[in-house]
Amino acid sequence: MVHKDKVVRIDGFGKRQVGKDAQVGPDTVFQLASLSKPLASTVVAGAVGDKVVAWNDEVAELLPDFALKDRWVTEHATVADLFAHRSGLPDHAGDLLEDLGYDQEYIFRHLRLEPLSPFRASYAYTNFGVTAAGEAVADAAGTSWEKLSEDLLYKPAGMDATSSRFSDYENAENKAVTHVRAADGTWEAKYVRDPDAQSPAGGASSTVRDMSLWLRLQLADGKLGGDRIIAADPLERTHLPEVVSQPPPAPAGRAGFYGLGWNVSYDDLGRLRLSHSGAFALGAHTNVTMLPGEQLGIVVLTNGEPIGLADAIAADFIDTAQHGMPTTDWLALIGKVYAQTDAAERSPTDYTEPPGDAADPRADSAYTGTYRNSYYGPLTVTESDGELTMALGPKPTRFRLTHYDGDTFFFETVGENATGPSGVTFRGDGNGKATQVTIEAFDKNGLGTFRRG
Structure with a gap:
């Protein structure tokens, strides 16, 4: 917690990993997830201040392979x-x-296949x-994003435990291991999340001690201890509304905005509030919230999947500072939002309960073979011991197909964006051979159909 350029509280609670004694402290390294975005916009503000780029430079001029x-x-x-x-890129x-294992270069080349919403007139949250944008700025500076972040922000600010490389987090001795909640309510260290492919958007790691330095810098217009770290004007640009992210819920309601790496909002008295959450479904949840006019801010880092805790702590703190007490049960409210979001992303079909009149599938040989897709790459369906498996991605990633009804099967999604069981529907020709297959979980933007050949 920072107020008027002073750290008024810095603390740690709980364990770095369940089942082990090591405690969380101010120097424990956490993955930041999307809290990396306002950190990244601070780095770019530094590059703008150094005249390396301008905020209004075209990305395609800086990153030649970029195309929509x-x-x-x-x-x-x-x-x-x-x-x-x-x-105009669609949400996420x-x-x-990335979940399938493709690298940053492949993902950048294939963004041009994504359908677009109206340019500069629509908002959709996109890590890539x-x-x-971050990689374009690094290219303009003649270096990598990871090195640019070190040179322009982490080292000058004394944020020695902060990095934009997954390996630095992974090799840290004092690190918080990510956890997910099991069905019985207990927590387990089950997954490892390597976000290097989206480093500017989600790949940073840090400690609350380092983040308190960054908070002080943000609240002091780019200065730290009297030293200018980031130029004031380009940093101030990151705090301004750029697009409506949440339309007013009612005619008398207030809109929510997104700036450059920041959620931007205003309270009933017109006070500016800047915030950002970070969430890895595989085990991290973070939040930063600032009231610049009050020179007040808080950073909360946790090593559990998002259930609303980091956001609720920040909301309680800001409420208490403004009103003397929390104005609502933020944990219950925000936790419900995360749960509703998770439920909305799952298939409306309950694949664990086949319909009573389910039709039999064709012979396995009707489905096996290779199917092509210009976005996701090839998909191969194979049969072994009476079981069908599909494989796709560069590794490849393999999924067992379980029959549901007729030509529809299902599989369990995996990775950061897993949404539970999802349908796989084959379509065939008059000869009984499947000629194409559509994967429900991959078809949100109409890109999920693979064709044989």
């Missing part, structure tokens, strides 16, 4: 457009490719849009 579906949008989308999520574009 519309040529005019490709030529005009700027660093600011991508940091503000207003390029490219994330499923922000990542492309």
